[in-house]
Amino acid sequence: MITYLPTVEGLSSFGDYSPVSVTERIVAVAGQFGTDGESPEDQVRGAFSNVGKALAAAGLDFSDVIKFNTFVVGRETIPSFMKVRKEVFADIYPDGLYPPNTLLVVAGLVEERFVVEIEALALRRGVE
Template sequence: MTVTHHPRVPGLASFGDYSPLAEAGELVVVAGQFGTDGAGALPADGDPAEQVRGAFANVGRALAHAGLGFADVLRFTTFLVGRETVPVFMETRKEVFAEIYPDGVYPPNTLLLVAGLVEERFVCEIEAVAYRGGRR
């Protein structure tokens, strides 16, 4: 099986030496995404709800680069800084999921509380694993 790494995805900022997207056969892996614009800026003064929305939007950009969408996601992993971010994440995810999963069926998600992310200004990071082999 050939593994293809995509070191650049249009619209995604880079925060280190890694590829934001990799493909291996039918599997597509999206590295953890923050809620930044393509230049790495946080909109809305870093508002946690906007970071969550932006992180999902960036996961969507990465998936689209691979020719996929949210219907192809097998699982999400979410990293949050601070327990106080959990209610904001839950409420915002509910709003985002209503748009991207209108049937109300959601992929698995592991939610982890962490001491910090790569930059202190980030409170949310979301990664995804998707499958190219079929749709729901």
Template sequence: MITYQDAALPKFGDYSTLGLGTPGEIVVVAGQMGADANGEFTTSSGAEQVKIAYDNLGVALAAASLGFEHVIGFRTYVVGREMIPEFMKGRKEKFPEIYPSGVYPPNTLLIIGGLVEEAALVEIEALAVRPAAAS
């Protein structure tokens, strides 16, 4: 079981400052970008790339028999400071679907000069915990 809470820390967006997972197997999902299954970037919209990146994370989590409820944290890379509002917009549109409770995992946001694919505006990694098997 994953629980989120806020420590007495400043917040700069929609995320929890602390994620707690019960003992289990750690699952790391490599950074996902806003490309389709063929590796094509079908949009130059930052917000749309953010939503596609979360969709891709969902595919990876499902392949490990997990869902977003198992994620204990995200690390997000955006290209340029001007991408921050686009990231926030895409996340605000996507999170109600994947986190209907309105409680979100911790997220670290980094501003970078570019990603491995020039068309990419965002890359998001996930860290999840598979619950320990019941004995």
């Protein structure tokens, strides 16, 4: 069975989709933006914050993430993403072990102002 969470407190909606889907074992978080950020760095921080809100809505946190997919607009955004991800990961993964992260360079995202989108796949533990 799949449960869709069509709204999550604190997350903006950018179309007809659910930001989170939950199965017995897997939780998928749709791509999140740093909606309040102007700079690429602020957008990366905001996107990770919003992923955290989405995970929390499913009763999970970053320790449950098994993979990230990140979309950045243009190669010039990569250094900002890498810098902030390093800072964020140091806080949320203090043991220095990080989940896989696929990084894709794209021409654009749903709104022109966004330069970073991060999605996550997480595992619900203790479920057989």
